[in-house]
Amino acid sequence: MSLRALHTLIAIAQYGSFVRAAEAVHLTQSAVSLHIKSLEETFNATLFDRSRRLPVLTEAGHVAVERAREIVALYDGIAAEIGGDNELRGRLRIGAIHTALASTLPAALAALAAEHPHVRINVASGMSAELAVRVEAGELDVAITTEPVRPHPYGLVSTTLYEEGFWIIAPGSLAGQDFRQLLQQQPFIRFDRRAWAGRTIEQELRRMRLRVHTSMELDSQEAIIQMVSSGLGVAVIPLSSHNLAQLGHLDIQPFGSPQKIRRVVLLEREDRPLARLAAALAQAVQRHAPAR
Template sequence: MSLRALRTLLAIAQHGSFVRAAEAVHLTQSAVSLQVKSLEDDFNTHLFDRSRRVPVLTDAGHVAVERAREIIALYDGIAAEIGGDSELRGRLKIGAIHTALAGCLPAALAALGTEHPHLRLTIASGMSAELAARVETGELDVAITTELVKPHPYGLVSTALYEEGFWIVAPQAYAGQDLQALLAQQPFIRFDRRAWAGRTIERELRRMRLRVQTSMELDSQEAIIQMVAGGLGMSVIPLAWAQVQRLTGLVCAPFGTPQTTRRVVLLEREDRALGRLAAALAHAVSAHAPTR
């Protein structure tokens, strides 16, 4: 049994096929099959039901995946534990929402890298719900997301980092007008309601008894900003304070009275195998969190 074979097993469980797993771990499909066969020989059992078109984990396979996840997490955490009292070592796979990437995260990562030069960081972006699921499956070690919104994956814990606001954004032509009142009159470009932020916006619109005229529904803040800048409507989106300051060609106003906010947190699994690394990241982000 090898760690590489266990990582391959996790990739198959995550991606749902040997072909996609091979791409993810940079191996040929035949090499992936050989690694699975090696694990099955070691465990003396079948890990996949191959009678179906798409390989499906057997009961034993599900157990093997859970244990593999624990073993890999423990192994990846060794470097953090033996790197000395001050300097951290090891690898941390981080997921982050777009507002964090456009806000305080770059400065926080730069500071973390300067303080711990032997710490290897990889970054992936996405929406909160997607990132939480990737932490749950072990694809990511931690994720900077909004606070958990039901339904959400179980077995996760969060550390509060900072808060950010929801903002009404409108074309420059509406400068000086009551943007909140205009929401019910102008075409509304809606943030995807499958996203946690989209659900928060929808809930607040209902609380305010605002009936909006949805013209489109998008899952990208950048795309929404471009649509609004093109004069195609108004929107409500979460923005880091740094993003608000950089907006050009648009006007914006706080959404809700008082302004609707969301808490940004660091998500990790309950086992906290990379606890020291995650704690260092949380400290760096909090130190560079937006204030105004």
């Protein structure tokens, strides 16, 4: 049994076919088949039901994938564990929401690289809900997301990094209008409800019994700001104090009573296989986080 064969097994479970797994792990399809055959001989068990068009994990296969993820995570954590007290090594696969990528994360990663030059960083972007699923599945080691809202994957723990307030933003020409008028009478540019921030906004609108007229639904904070700046409607988005300082041309009011706050957190699996690397990342982000 080889570590590479375990990576292959995990890839098949993730992508649903030998062909797509082969592309993901940069092997031929025949090499992927050989890896699985070797694992099945080692475990003396059939891992996939091959009677269907696409391979389906057997009960033994599900167990093998779960243990394979644990083994790969432990292997990736060895370098971090055996380094000196102040010397971290290893690879950290990070997922991050777009707002973190556009604000706090670049400076935090630069500081982390300067302090721990032997840490290899991989970064992927996405929505909070999507990134949480990838952490749960072992595709990412950690993710910088908004605080989880239901439904969300189980088996994850979070560390608060910083907070942001939710704000109503409107064209400057509408300054002085009551927030209820703005939200109920103007076209509403909605934060995508697949995102946890979007769900939070929707829940608060319902709680306040505000009916909005959605004209757009976008998953980019920057795009929403541009649409509002162009006079196409009003929106509710999370903003840091740094963001607020850049939006002086817009009318801005707090959203919610009391104002809704979102926490940006670092998500990890409960077993925390790369705890030292994750803690170093969290500290770097907290040092560079904007004040709310």
